[in-house]
Amino acid sequence: MKRKFHINKGLKVLLIVLGALIILILGLGIYLNIHWNKTIRSELKSYVHDISDGLYIAEFKEVRLNVFTGSLTVEKASMRLDTVVYEKMLALHIAPAETYQFTVEELRLKYFRPLRYFRGKELRAGSLTVIAPDLIIEHNENIVDTSKPETAYQHISSKMKFILIKTLQLDSTNLKYTFIRKDSSRIIHQFRNLGIQVNDFLIDSLALEDPGRILYARNYVVKMKDYRFRSKDSLYWINIRNISYDAAAQVFNIGQFELSPTLNKEDFQQKLGFQQDYYNLSFEDISTEHLNIKKLLQEQQIWADKMVIHGDIDIYRDRRPPMPSGNKLGKFPNQQLAKVPIPLFIDTLEGRRVNIQYTETSPLTHQSGTLRFSNVNGNFRNITNIDSMVKSNDQLTADLDAIFMGSGKLKAHFDFTLGSKTGNFAVSGELSNMNGRDLNPVTKPLGKVEIRSCDLKELTFHLKGDEMKASGTLKLLYSNLRIAILEQDKDSKGYVRKGLISLVANILALHDSNPGQNGVVRTAKPVLQRDIHKSFFNLVWKTILEGVKETVGTGKI
Structure with a gap:
């Protein structure tokens, strides 16, 4: 009996100690949760201000840190340009040529290690999900920045040792990119409902020199589900579906491209009043290899090694209406290529299993005849209108x-x-x-x-x-x-x-x-x-x- 009494008493003592430890840990966790929440709220704003030398202002509605789950949520966050500071920097010729502004509905950081962040100044997380961001990026070639260029690591090194996020996901992203040329003309790209995934994003002293990384990340994958618009003359709908760009592979893919008339054949001819080709185009699985995205966005030039297309081309011509005024001089394929307003170079354009159909209605018989070219395979080489490339070949x-x-x-x-x-x-x-x-x-x-x-x-x-x-x-x-x-x-x-x-x-x-x-x-x-x-x-x-x-x-x- 005496032995049993000692066992029960020992068990009670152990349970009391464990309970006390649990209460202590929970209490410490709750204390740290409250304390670190306050710290993070102030640090977020000060970090953005200090790292940008006061150029940007960070704002948010709410910040919630959960030390038990390792999650951090920021609601209604934004980063905007302080125009007063920006004007001063311009006057001193130390303003950056590229500026960034954004608003987001919510930021969700998961598998975050708060102890390493607060004690070791290491921001390490498994994932960061950004909900409904609106990004505005502007690059101005007219701005002269005489300040010493700094890397992203140099900007953050006074505040933390490194930033590592294994997966960065931007959902339902709206992006506006403006490029201002030397002559002050503007090139504006606007994209809606983008999905952007960044893999293994790392900012430290060595990441920028890592040949396996692209702008601090192993890869960027950008996707857009649908893009639909009318042609300038409102005669056609242009539908582009399942667009994606893989930065590591330098591959740009389009799942489907369609050019379809807004009118039927009879209404099309009646609206024009003269002969004009009536197009129905449908291409699938268009892939562009080694597309130079920097030249595309900043210099409005298309450079690619190879483009592959599959699909159907259907052309109709009614020969009964009168011919249009003017003539077709200067409209051969090589002449038209020279007139394309965007400089381009595509080494090889490969068509696979393309079906081409041309139908014509005779003014004499009022009947239609169709020429059919099926299972067309082909290679076009040296597609360019760039003078230096033309001089070479x-x-x-x-x-x-x-x-x-x-x-x-x-x-x-x-x-x-x-x-x-x-x-x-x-x-x-x-x-x-x-x-x-x-x-x-x-x-x-x-x-x-x-x-x-x-x-x-x-x-x-x-x-x-x-x-x-x-x-x-x-x-x-x-x-x-x-x-x-x-x-x-x-x-x-x-x-x-x-x-x-x-x-x-x-x-x-x-x-x-x-x-x-x-x-x-x-x-x-x-x-x-x-x-x-x-x-x-x-x-x-x-x-x-x-x-x-x-x-x-x-x-x-």
């Missing part, structure tokens, strides 16, 4: 392959001379293994000709030209060509064959094969003066067509 090249009208295998090579005032170009290509009847969706509604049979074995062409003309050579190898000349039924709008004319055409006018029975291959040398009211592709297409007509003999019909 003045050739923009494009290599394309596609399936034409569902059966023909098409390959083409384009050479555009950059800096050419007259739009000099060269194009060569090859079309093989095509059933000629696959062209009927175009030849019937637009030319009132039906191809009844034709085995197209090979079409090769080499053309050169400028904005006024094109010429070259063309070789078309084919067999079993038979056509029917059509006329349109006035009532049904359908087509009927002109039997006699078709017979005469097949017997007397057309060459049914190349080479012919004599085994000699006919080669055409088409020459075409450009219709200056029509496009570059119209000139290329019509020059090829001239060579085809010369080869098969349709010019005699």
